[in-house]
Amino acid sequence: MIKYFINIVAGAISLMKGLFVTFKNLFSKAVTVQYPTQKLQMTERYRGLVDLRIEKCIKCYMCVKICPTACLALAHKETAEKKKEFVYFKYNMELCCFCGLCDQVCPTQAIYLNQIYEIAVYGRDKLRDIDLLNTEKYGEWAHPTVK
Amino acid sequence: MVSILTFIIMIAVGAAVLGFIAVSAMFLIWWERKVSAHIQTRYGPMRVGWHGVLQSVADVIKLLLKENIVPEDVDKPIWWLAPFFAVVPSVMVFVCIPFGNLFGIDLIARDLNIGILYIMALTSISVLGIFMAGWGSNNKYSLLGGMRSAAQIVSYEVPMIISMVTAVMFAGTLSMQKIVEAQRGMWFIFQPNMAVAFLIFVISATAEINRTPFDIPEAESELVAGFHTEYSGMKFAMFFLGEYTNLFIVSALAATLFLGGWQGPFLPPVLWFLIKTYGIITVLMWVRWTFPRVRVDQLMGFAWKVLTPIAFANLAVAGWILLK
Numbered sequence: 517m518i519k520y521f522i523n524i525v526a527g528a529i530s531l532m533k534g535l536f537v538t539f540k541n542l543f544s545k546a547v548t549v550q551y552p553t554q555k556l557q558m559t560e561r562y563r564g565l566v567d568l569r570i571e572k573c574i575k576c577y578m579c580v581k582i583c584p585t586a587c588l589a590l591a592h593k594e595t596a597e598k599k600k601e602f603v604y605f606k607y608n609m610e611l612c613c614f615c616g617l618c619d620q621v622c623p624t625q626a627i628y629l630n631q632i633y634e635i636a637v638y639g640r641d642k643l644r645d646i647d648l649l650n651t652e653k654y655g656e657w658a659h660p661t662v663k
Numbered sequence: 664m665v666s667i668l669t670f671i672i673m674i675a676v677g678a679a680v681l682g683f684i685a686v687s688a689m690f691l692i693w694w695e696r697k698v699s700a701h702i703q704t705r706y707g708p709m710r711v712g713w714h715g716v717l718q719s720v721a722d723v724i725k726l727l728l729k730e731n732i733v734p735e736d737v738d739k740p741i742w743w744l745a746p747f748f749a750v751v752p753s754v755m756v757f758v759c760i761p762f763g764n765l766f767g768i769d770l771i772a773r774d775l776n777i778g779i780l781y782i783m784a785l786t787s788i789s790v791l792g793i794f795m796a797g798w799g800s801n802n803k804y805s806l807l808g809g810m811r812s813a814a815q816i817v818s819y820e821v822p823m824i825i826s827m828v829t830a831v832m833f834a835g836t837l838s839m840q841k842i843v844e845a846q847r848g849m850w851f852i853f854q855p856n857m858a859v860a861f862l863i864f865v866i867s868a869t870a871e872i873n874r875t876p877f878d879i880p881e882a883e884s885e886l887v888a889g890f891h892t893e894y895s896g897m898k899f900a901m902f903f904l905g906e907y908t909n910l911f912i913v914s915a916l917a918a919t920l921f922l923g924g925w926q927g928p929f930l931p932p933v934l935w936f937l938i939k940t941y942g943i944i945t946v947l948m949w950v951r952w953t954f955p956r957v958r959v960d961q962l963m964g965f966a967w968k969v970l971t972p973i974a975f976a977n978l979a980v981a982g983w984i985l986l987k
Contacts, residue, residue, distance in 0.1 A: 524969060531954070538702045538953040547704045 558631035563614045565632050565657075566607050568648040572626035575600045579618035579627045587611035588618065588627075602649055609635070609643040632657050676772050680757045688907040689719035694941075695948050702952045729896035734801070737893065741799035746894065746901035748792030752785040753908040759839045760915050763925030763932025770933060771840060778839035779831055782916065783824055786871065789905060790816040793873075793880060793890045796902070800893040808889025811959060812880035815870055818963055819877075822970035823867035826860040829974075829981045830920040833857065843924030850923035856980045861921040863974050868913035869947060870966070872906065876954040877962060884956075914943035
């Protein structure tokens, strides 16, 4: 008989604890964001689209070699002053698996994955042959809050 | 001439009650979504109107326009009638719910002298709608839901009615309006044994209206949607309307029987009644979004081994206090 009442009281106390937790949550700030109007800032190491800091690139071809899906295409020529100059540096996003190996292997941190995450497009042609040398290439994808 | 006037008044009161029910149900659906969202640290509906207040309106329009699917093997008459059985008794209960008074007019459709008895009788009918839906759908999940609902409501009716009887004993009347008047000066809940009765009433009422943690008739994880699995469009909306109307009714009953109904200082009576009712509804929502669903055996055990004995003991104590 005593156990019966102890059970009831213990049950009531445990229910109170649960109610207290949800009550605290009720007045805490929401962790979700209002997506299209409010956007999250991706973290530093987020794997978005492949991007290039042109001035840092030494044309070593490490990224091209390590890319498991061969989505990078690079060519260069040597000038009279023995300087390497880009012919093209293309990125095929259709093939890219966002593994980030190019980022890891790059000796000068020239190639990296940026923080753009809204990468849906209406046509495949927009994904193919993205010119990494063009600084405005992600202009229409980049959201103002994304650097 | 008098009869025509009476008829017009009847129609007007009926329209007012139906309008209130519809608006209240839509508000409660929005409010429940908001409360649940904030408990889960989300925002809830935000787009349709200010903080999503018009979301329910949009949902109702959607449900009205949806196709009414009738599965092939349903028991048609029963299947068609079930949603009405779920809604109509809840609407009828509004006849004797005292909303207070406005400009000297008592806002109660008819103050029956057997008010409580009438309400108890009608709230029990809504189980019939659920059971009919379960049987008529010709679907094992629906049938299980309906059976569970019948067992649950029959079990929880006992402690609920006994706790209501405690209030009736203290008021000495079955009329809702007079019960409120009996609480002038001191609400029933401030007496220790009535506080226990209030707790029992709220718990068993939660079970009575099939809300979590007692929502085993429509347990999503095991029974799809229980008795309303096969319903769509406006018929589904009617079950939904019935559910939220029942929620309002049990909260209004709790407010009337234990919290002094429309009585309170400073504010107008109607406002007091609505504040109390919606306060209890919010607490029920808080409970819903806190606790997990109980098992069927736990549910039955709780009703018969805990609530009913305590309710009976409480009734005896109330009798002793009154005779003392």
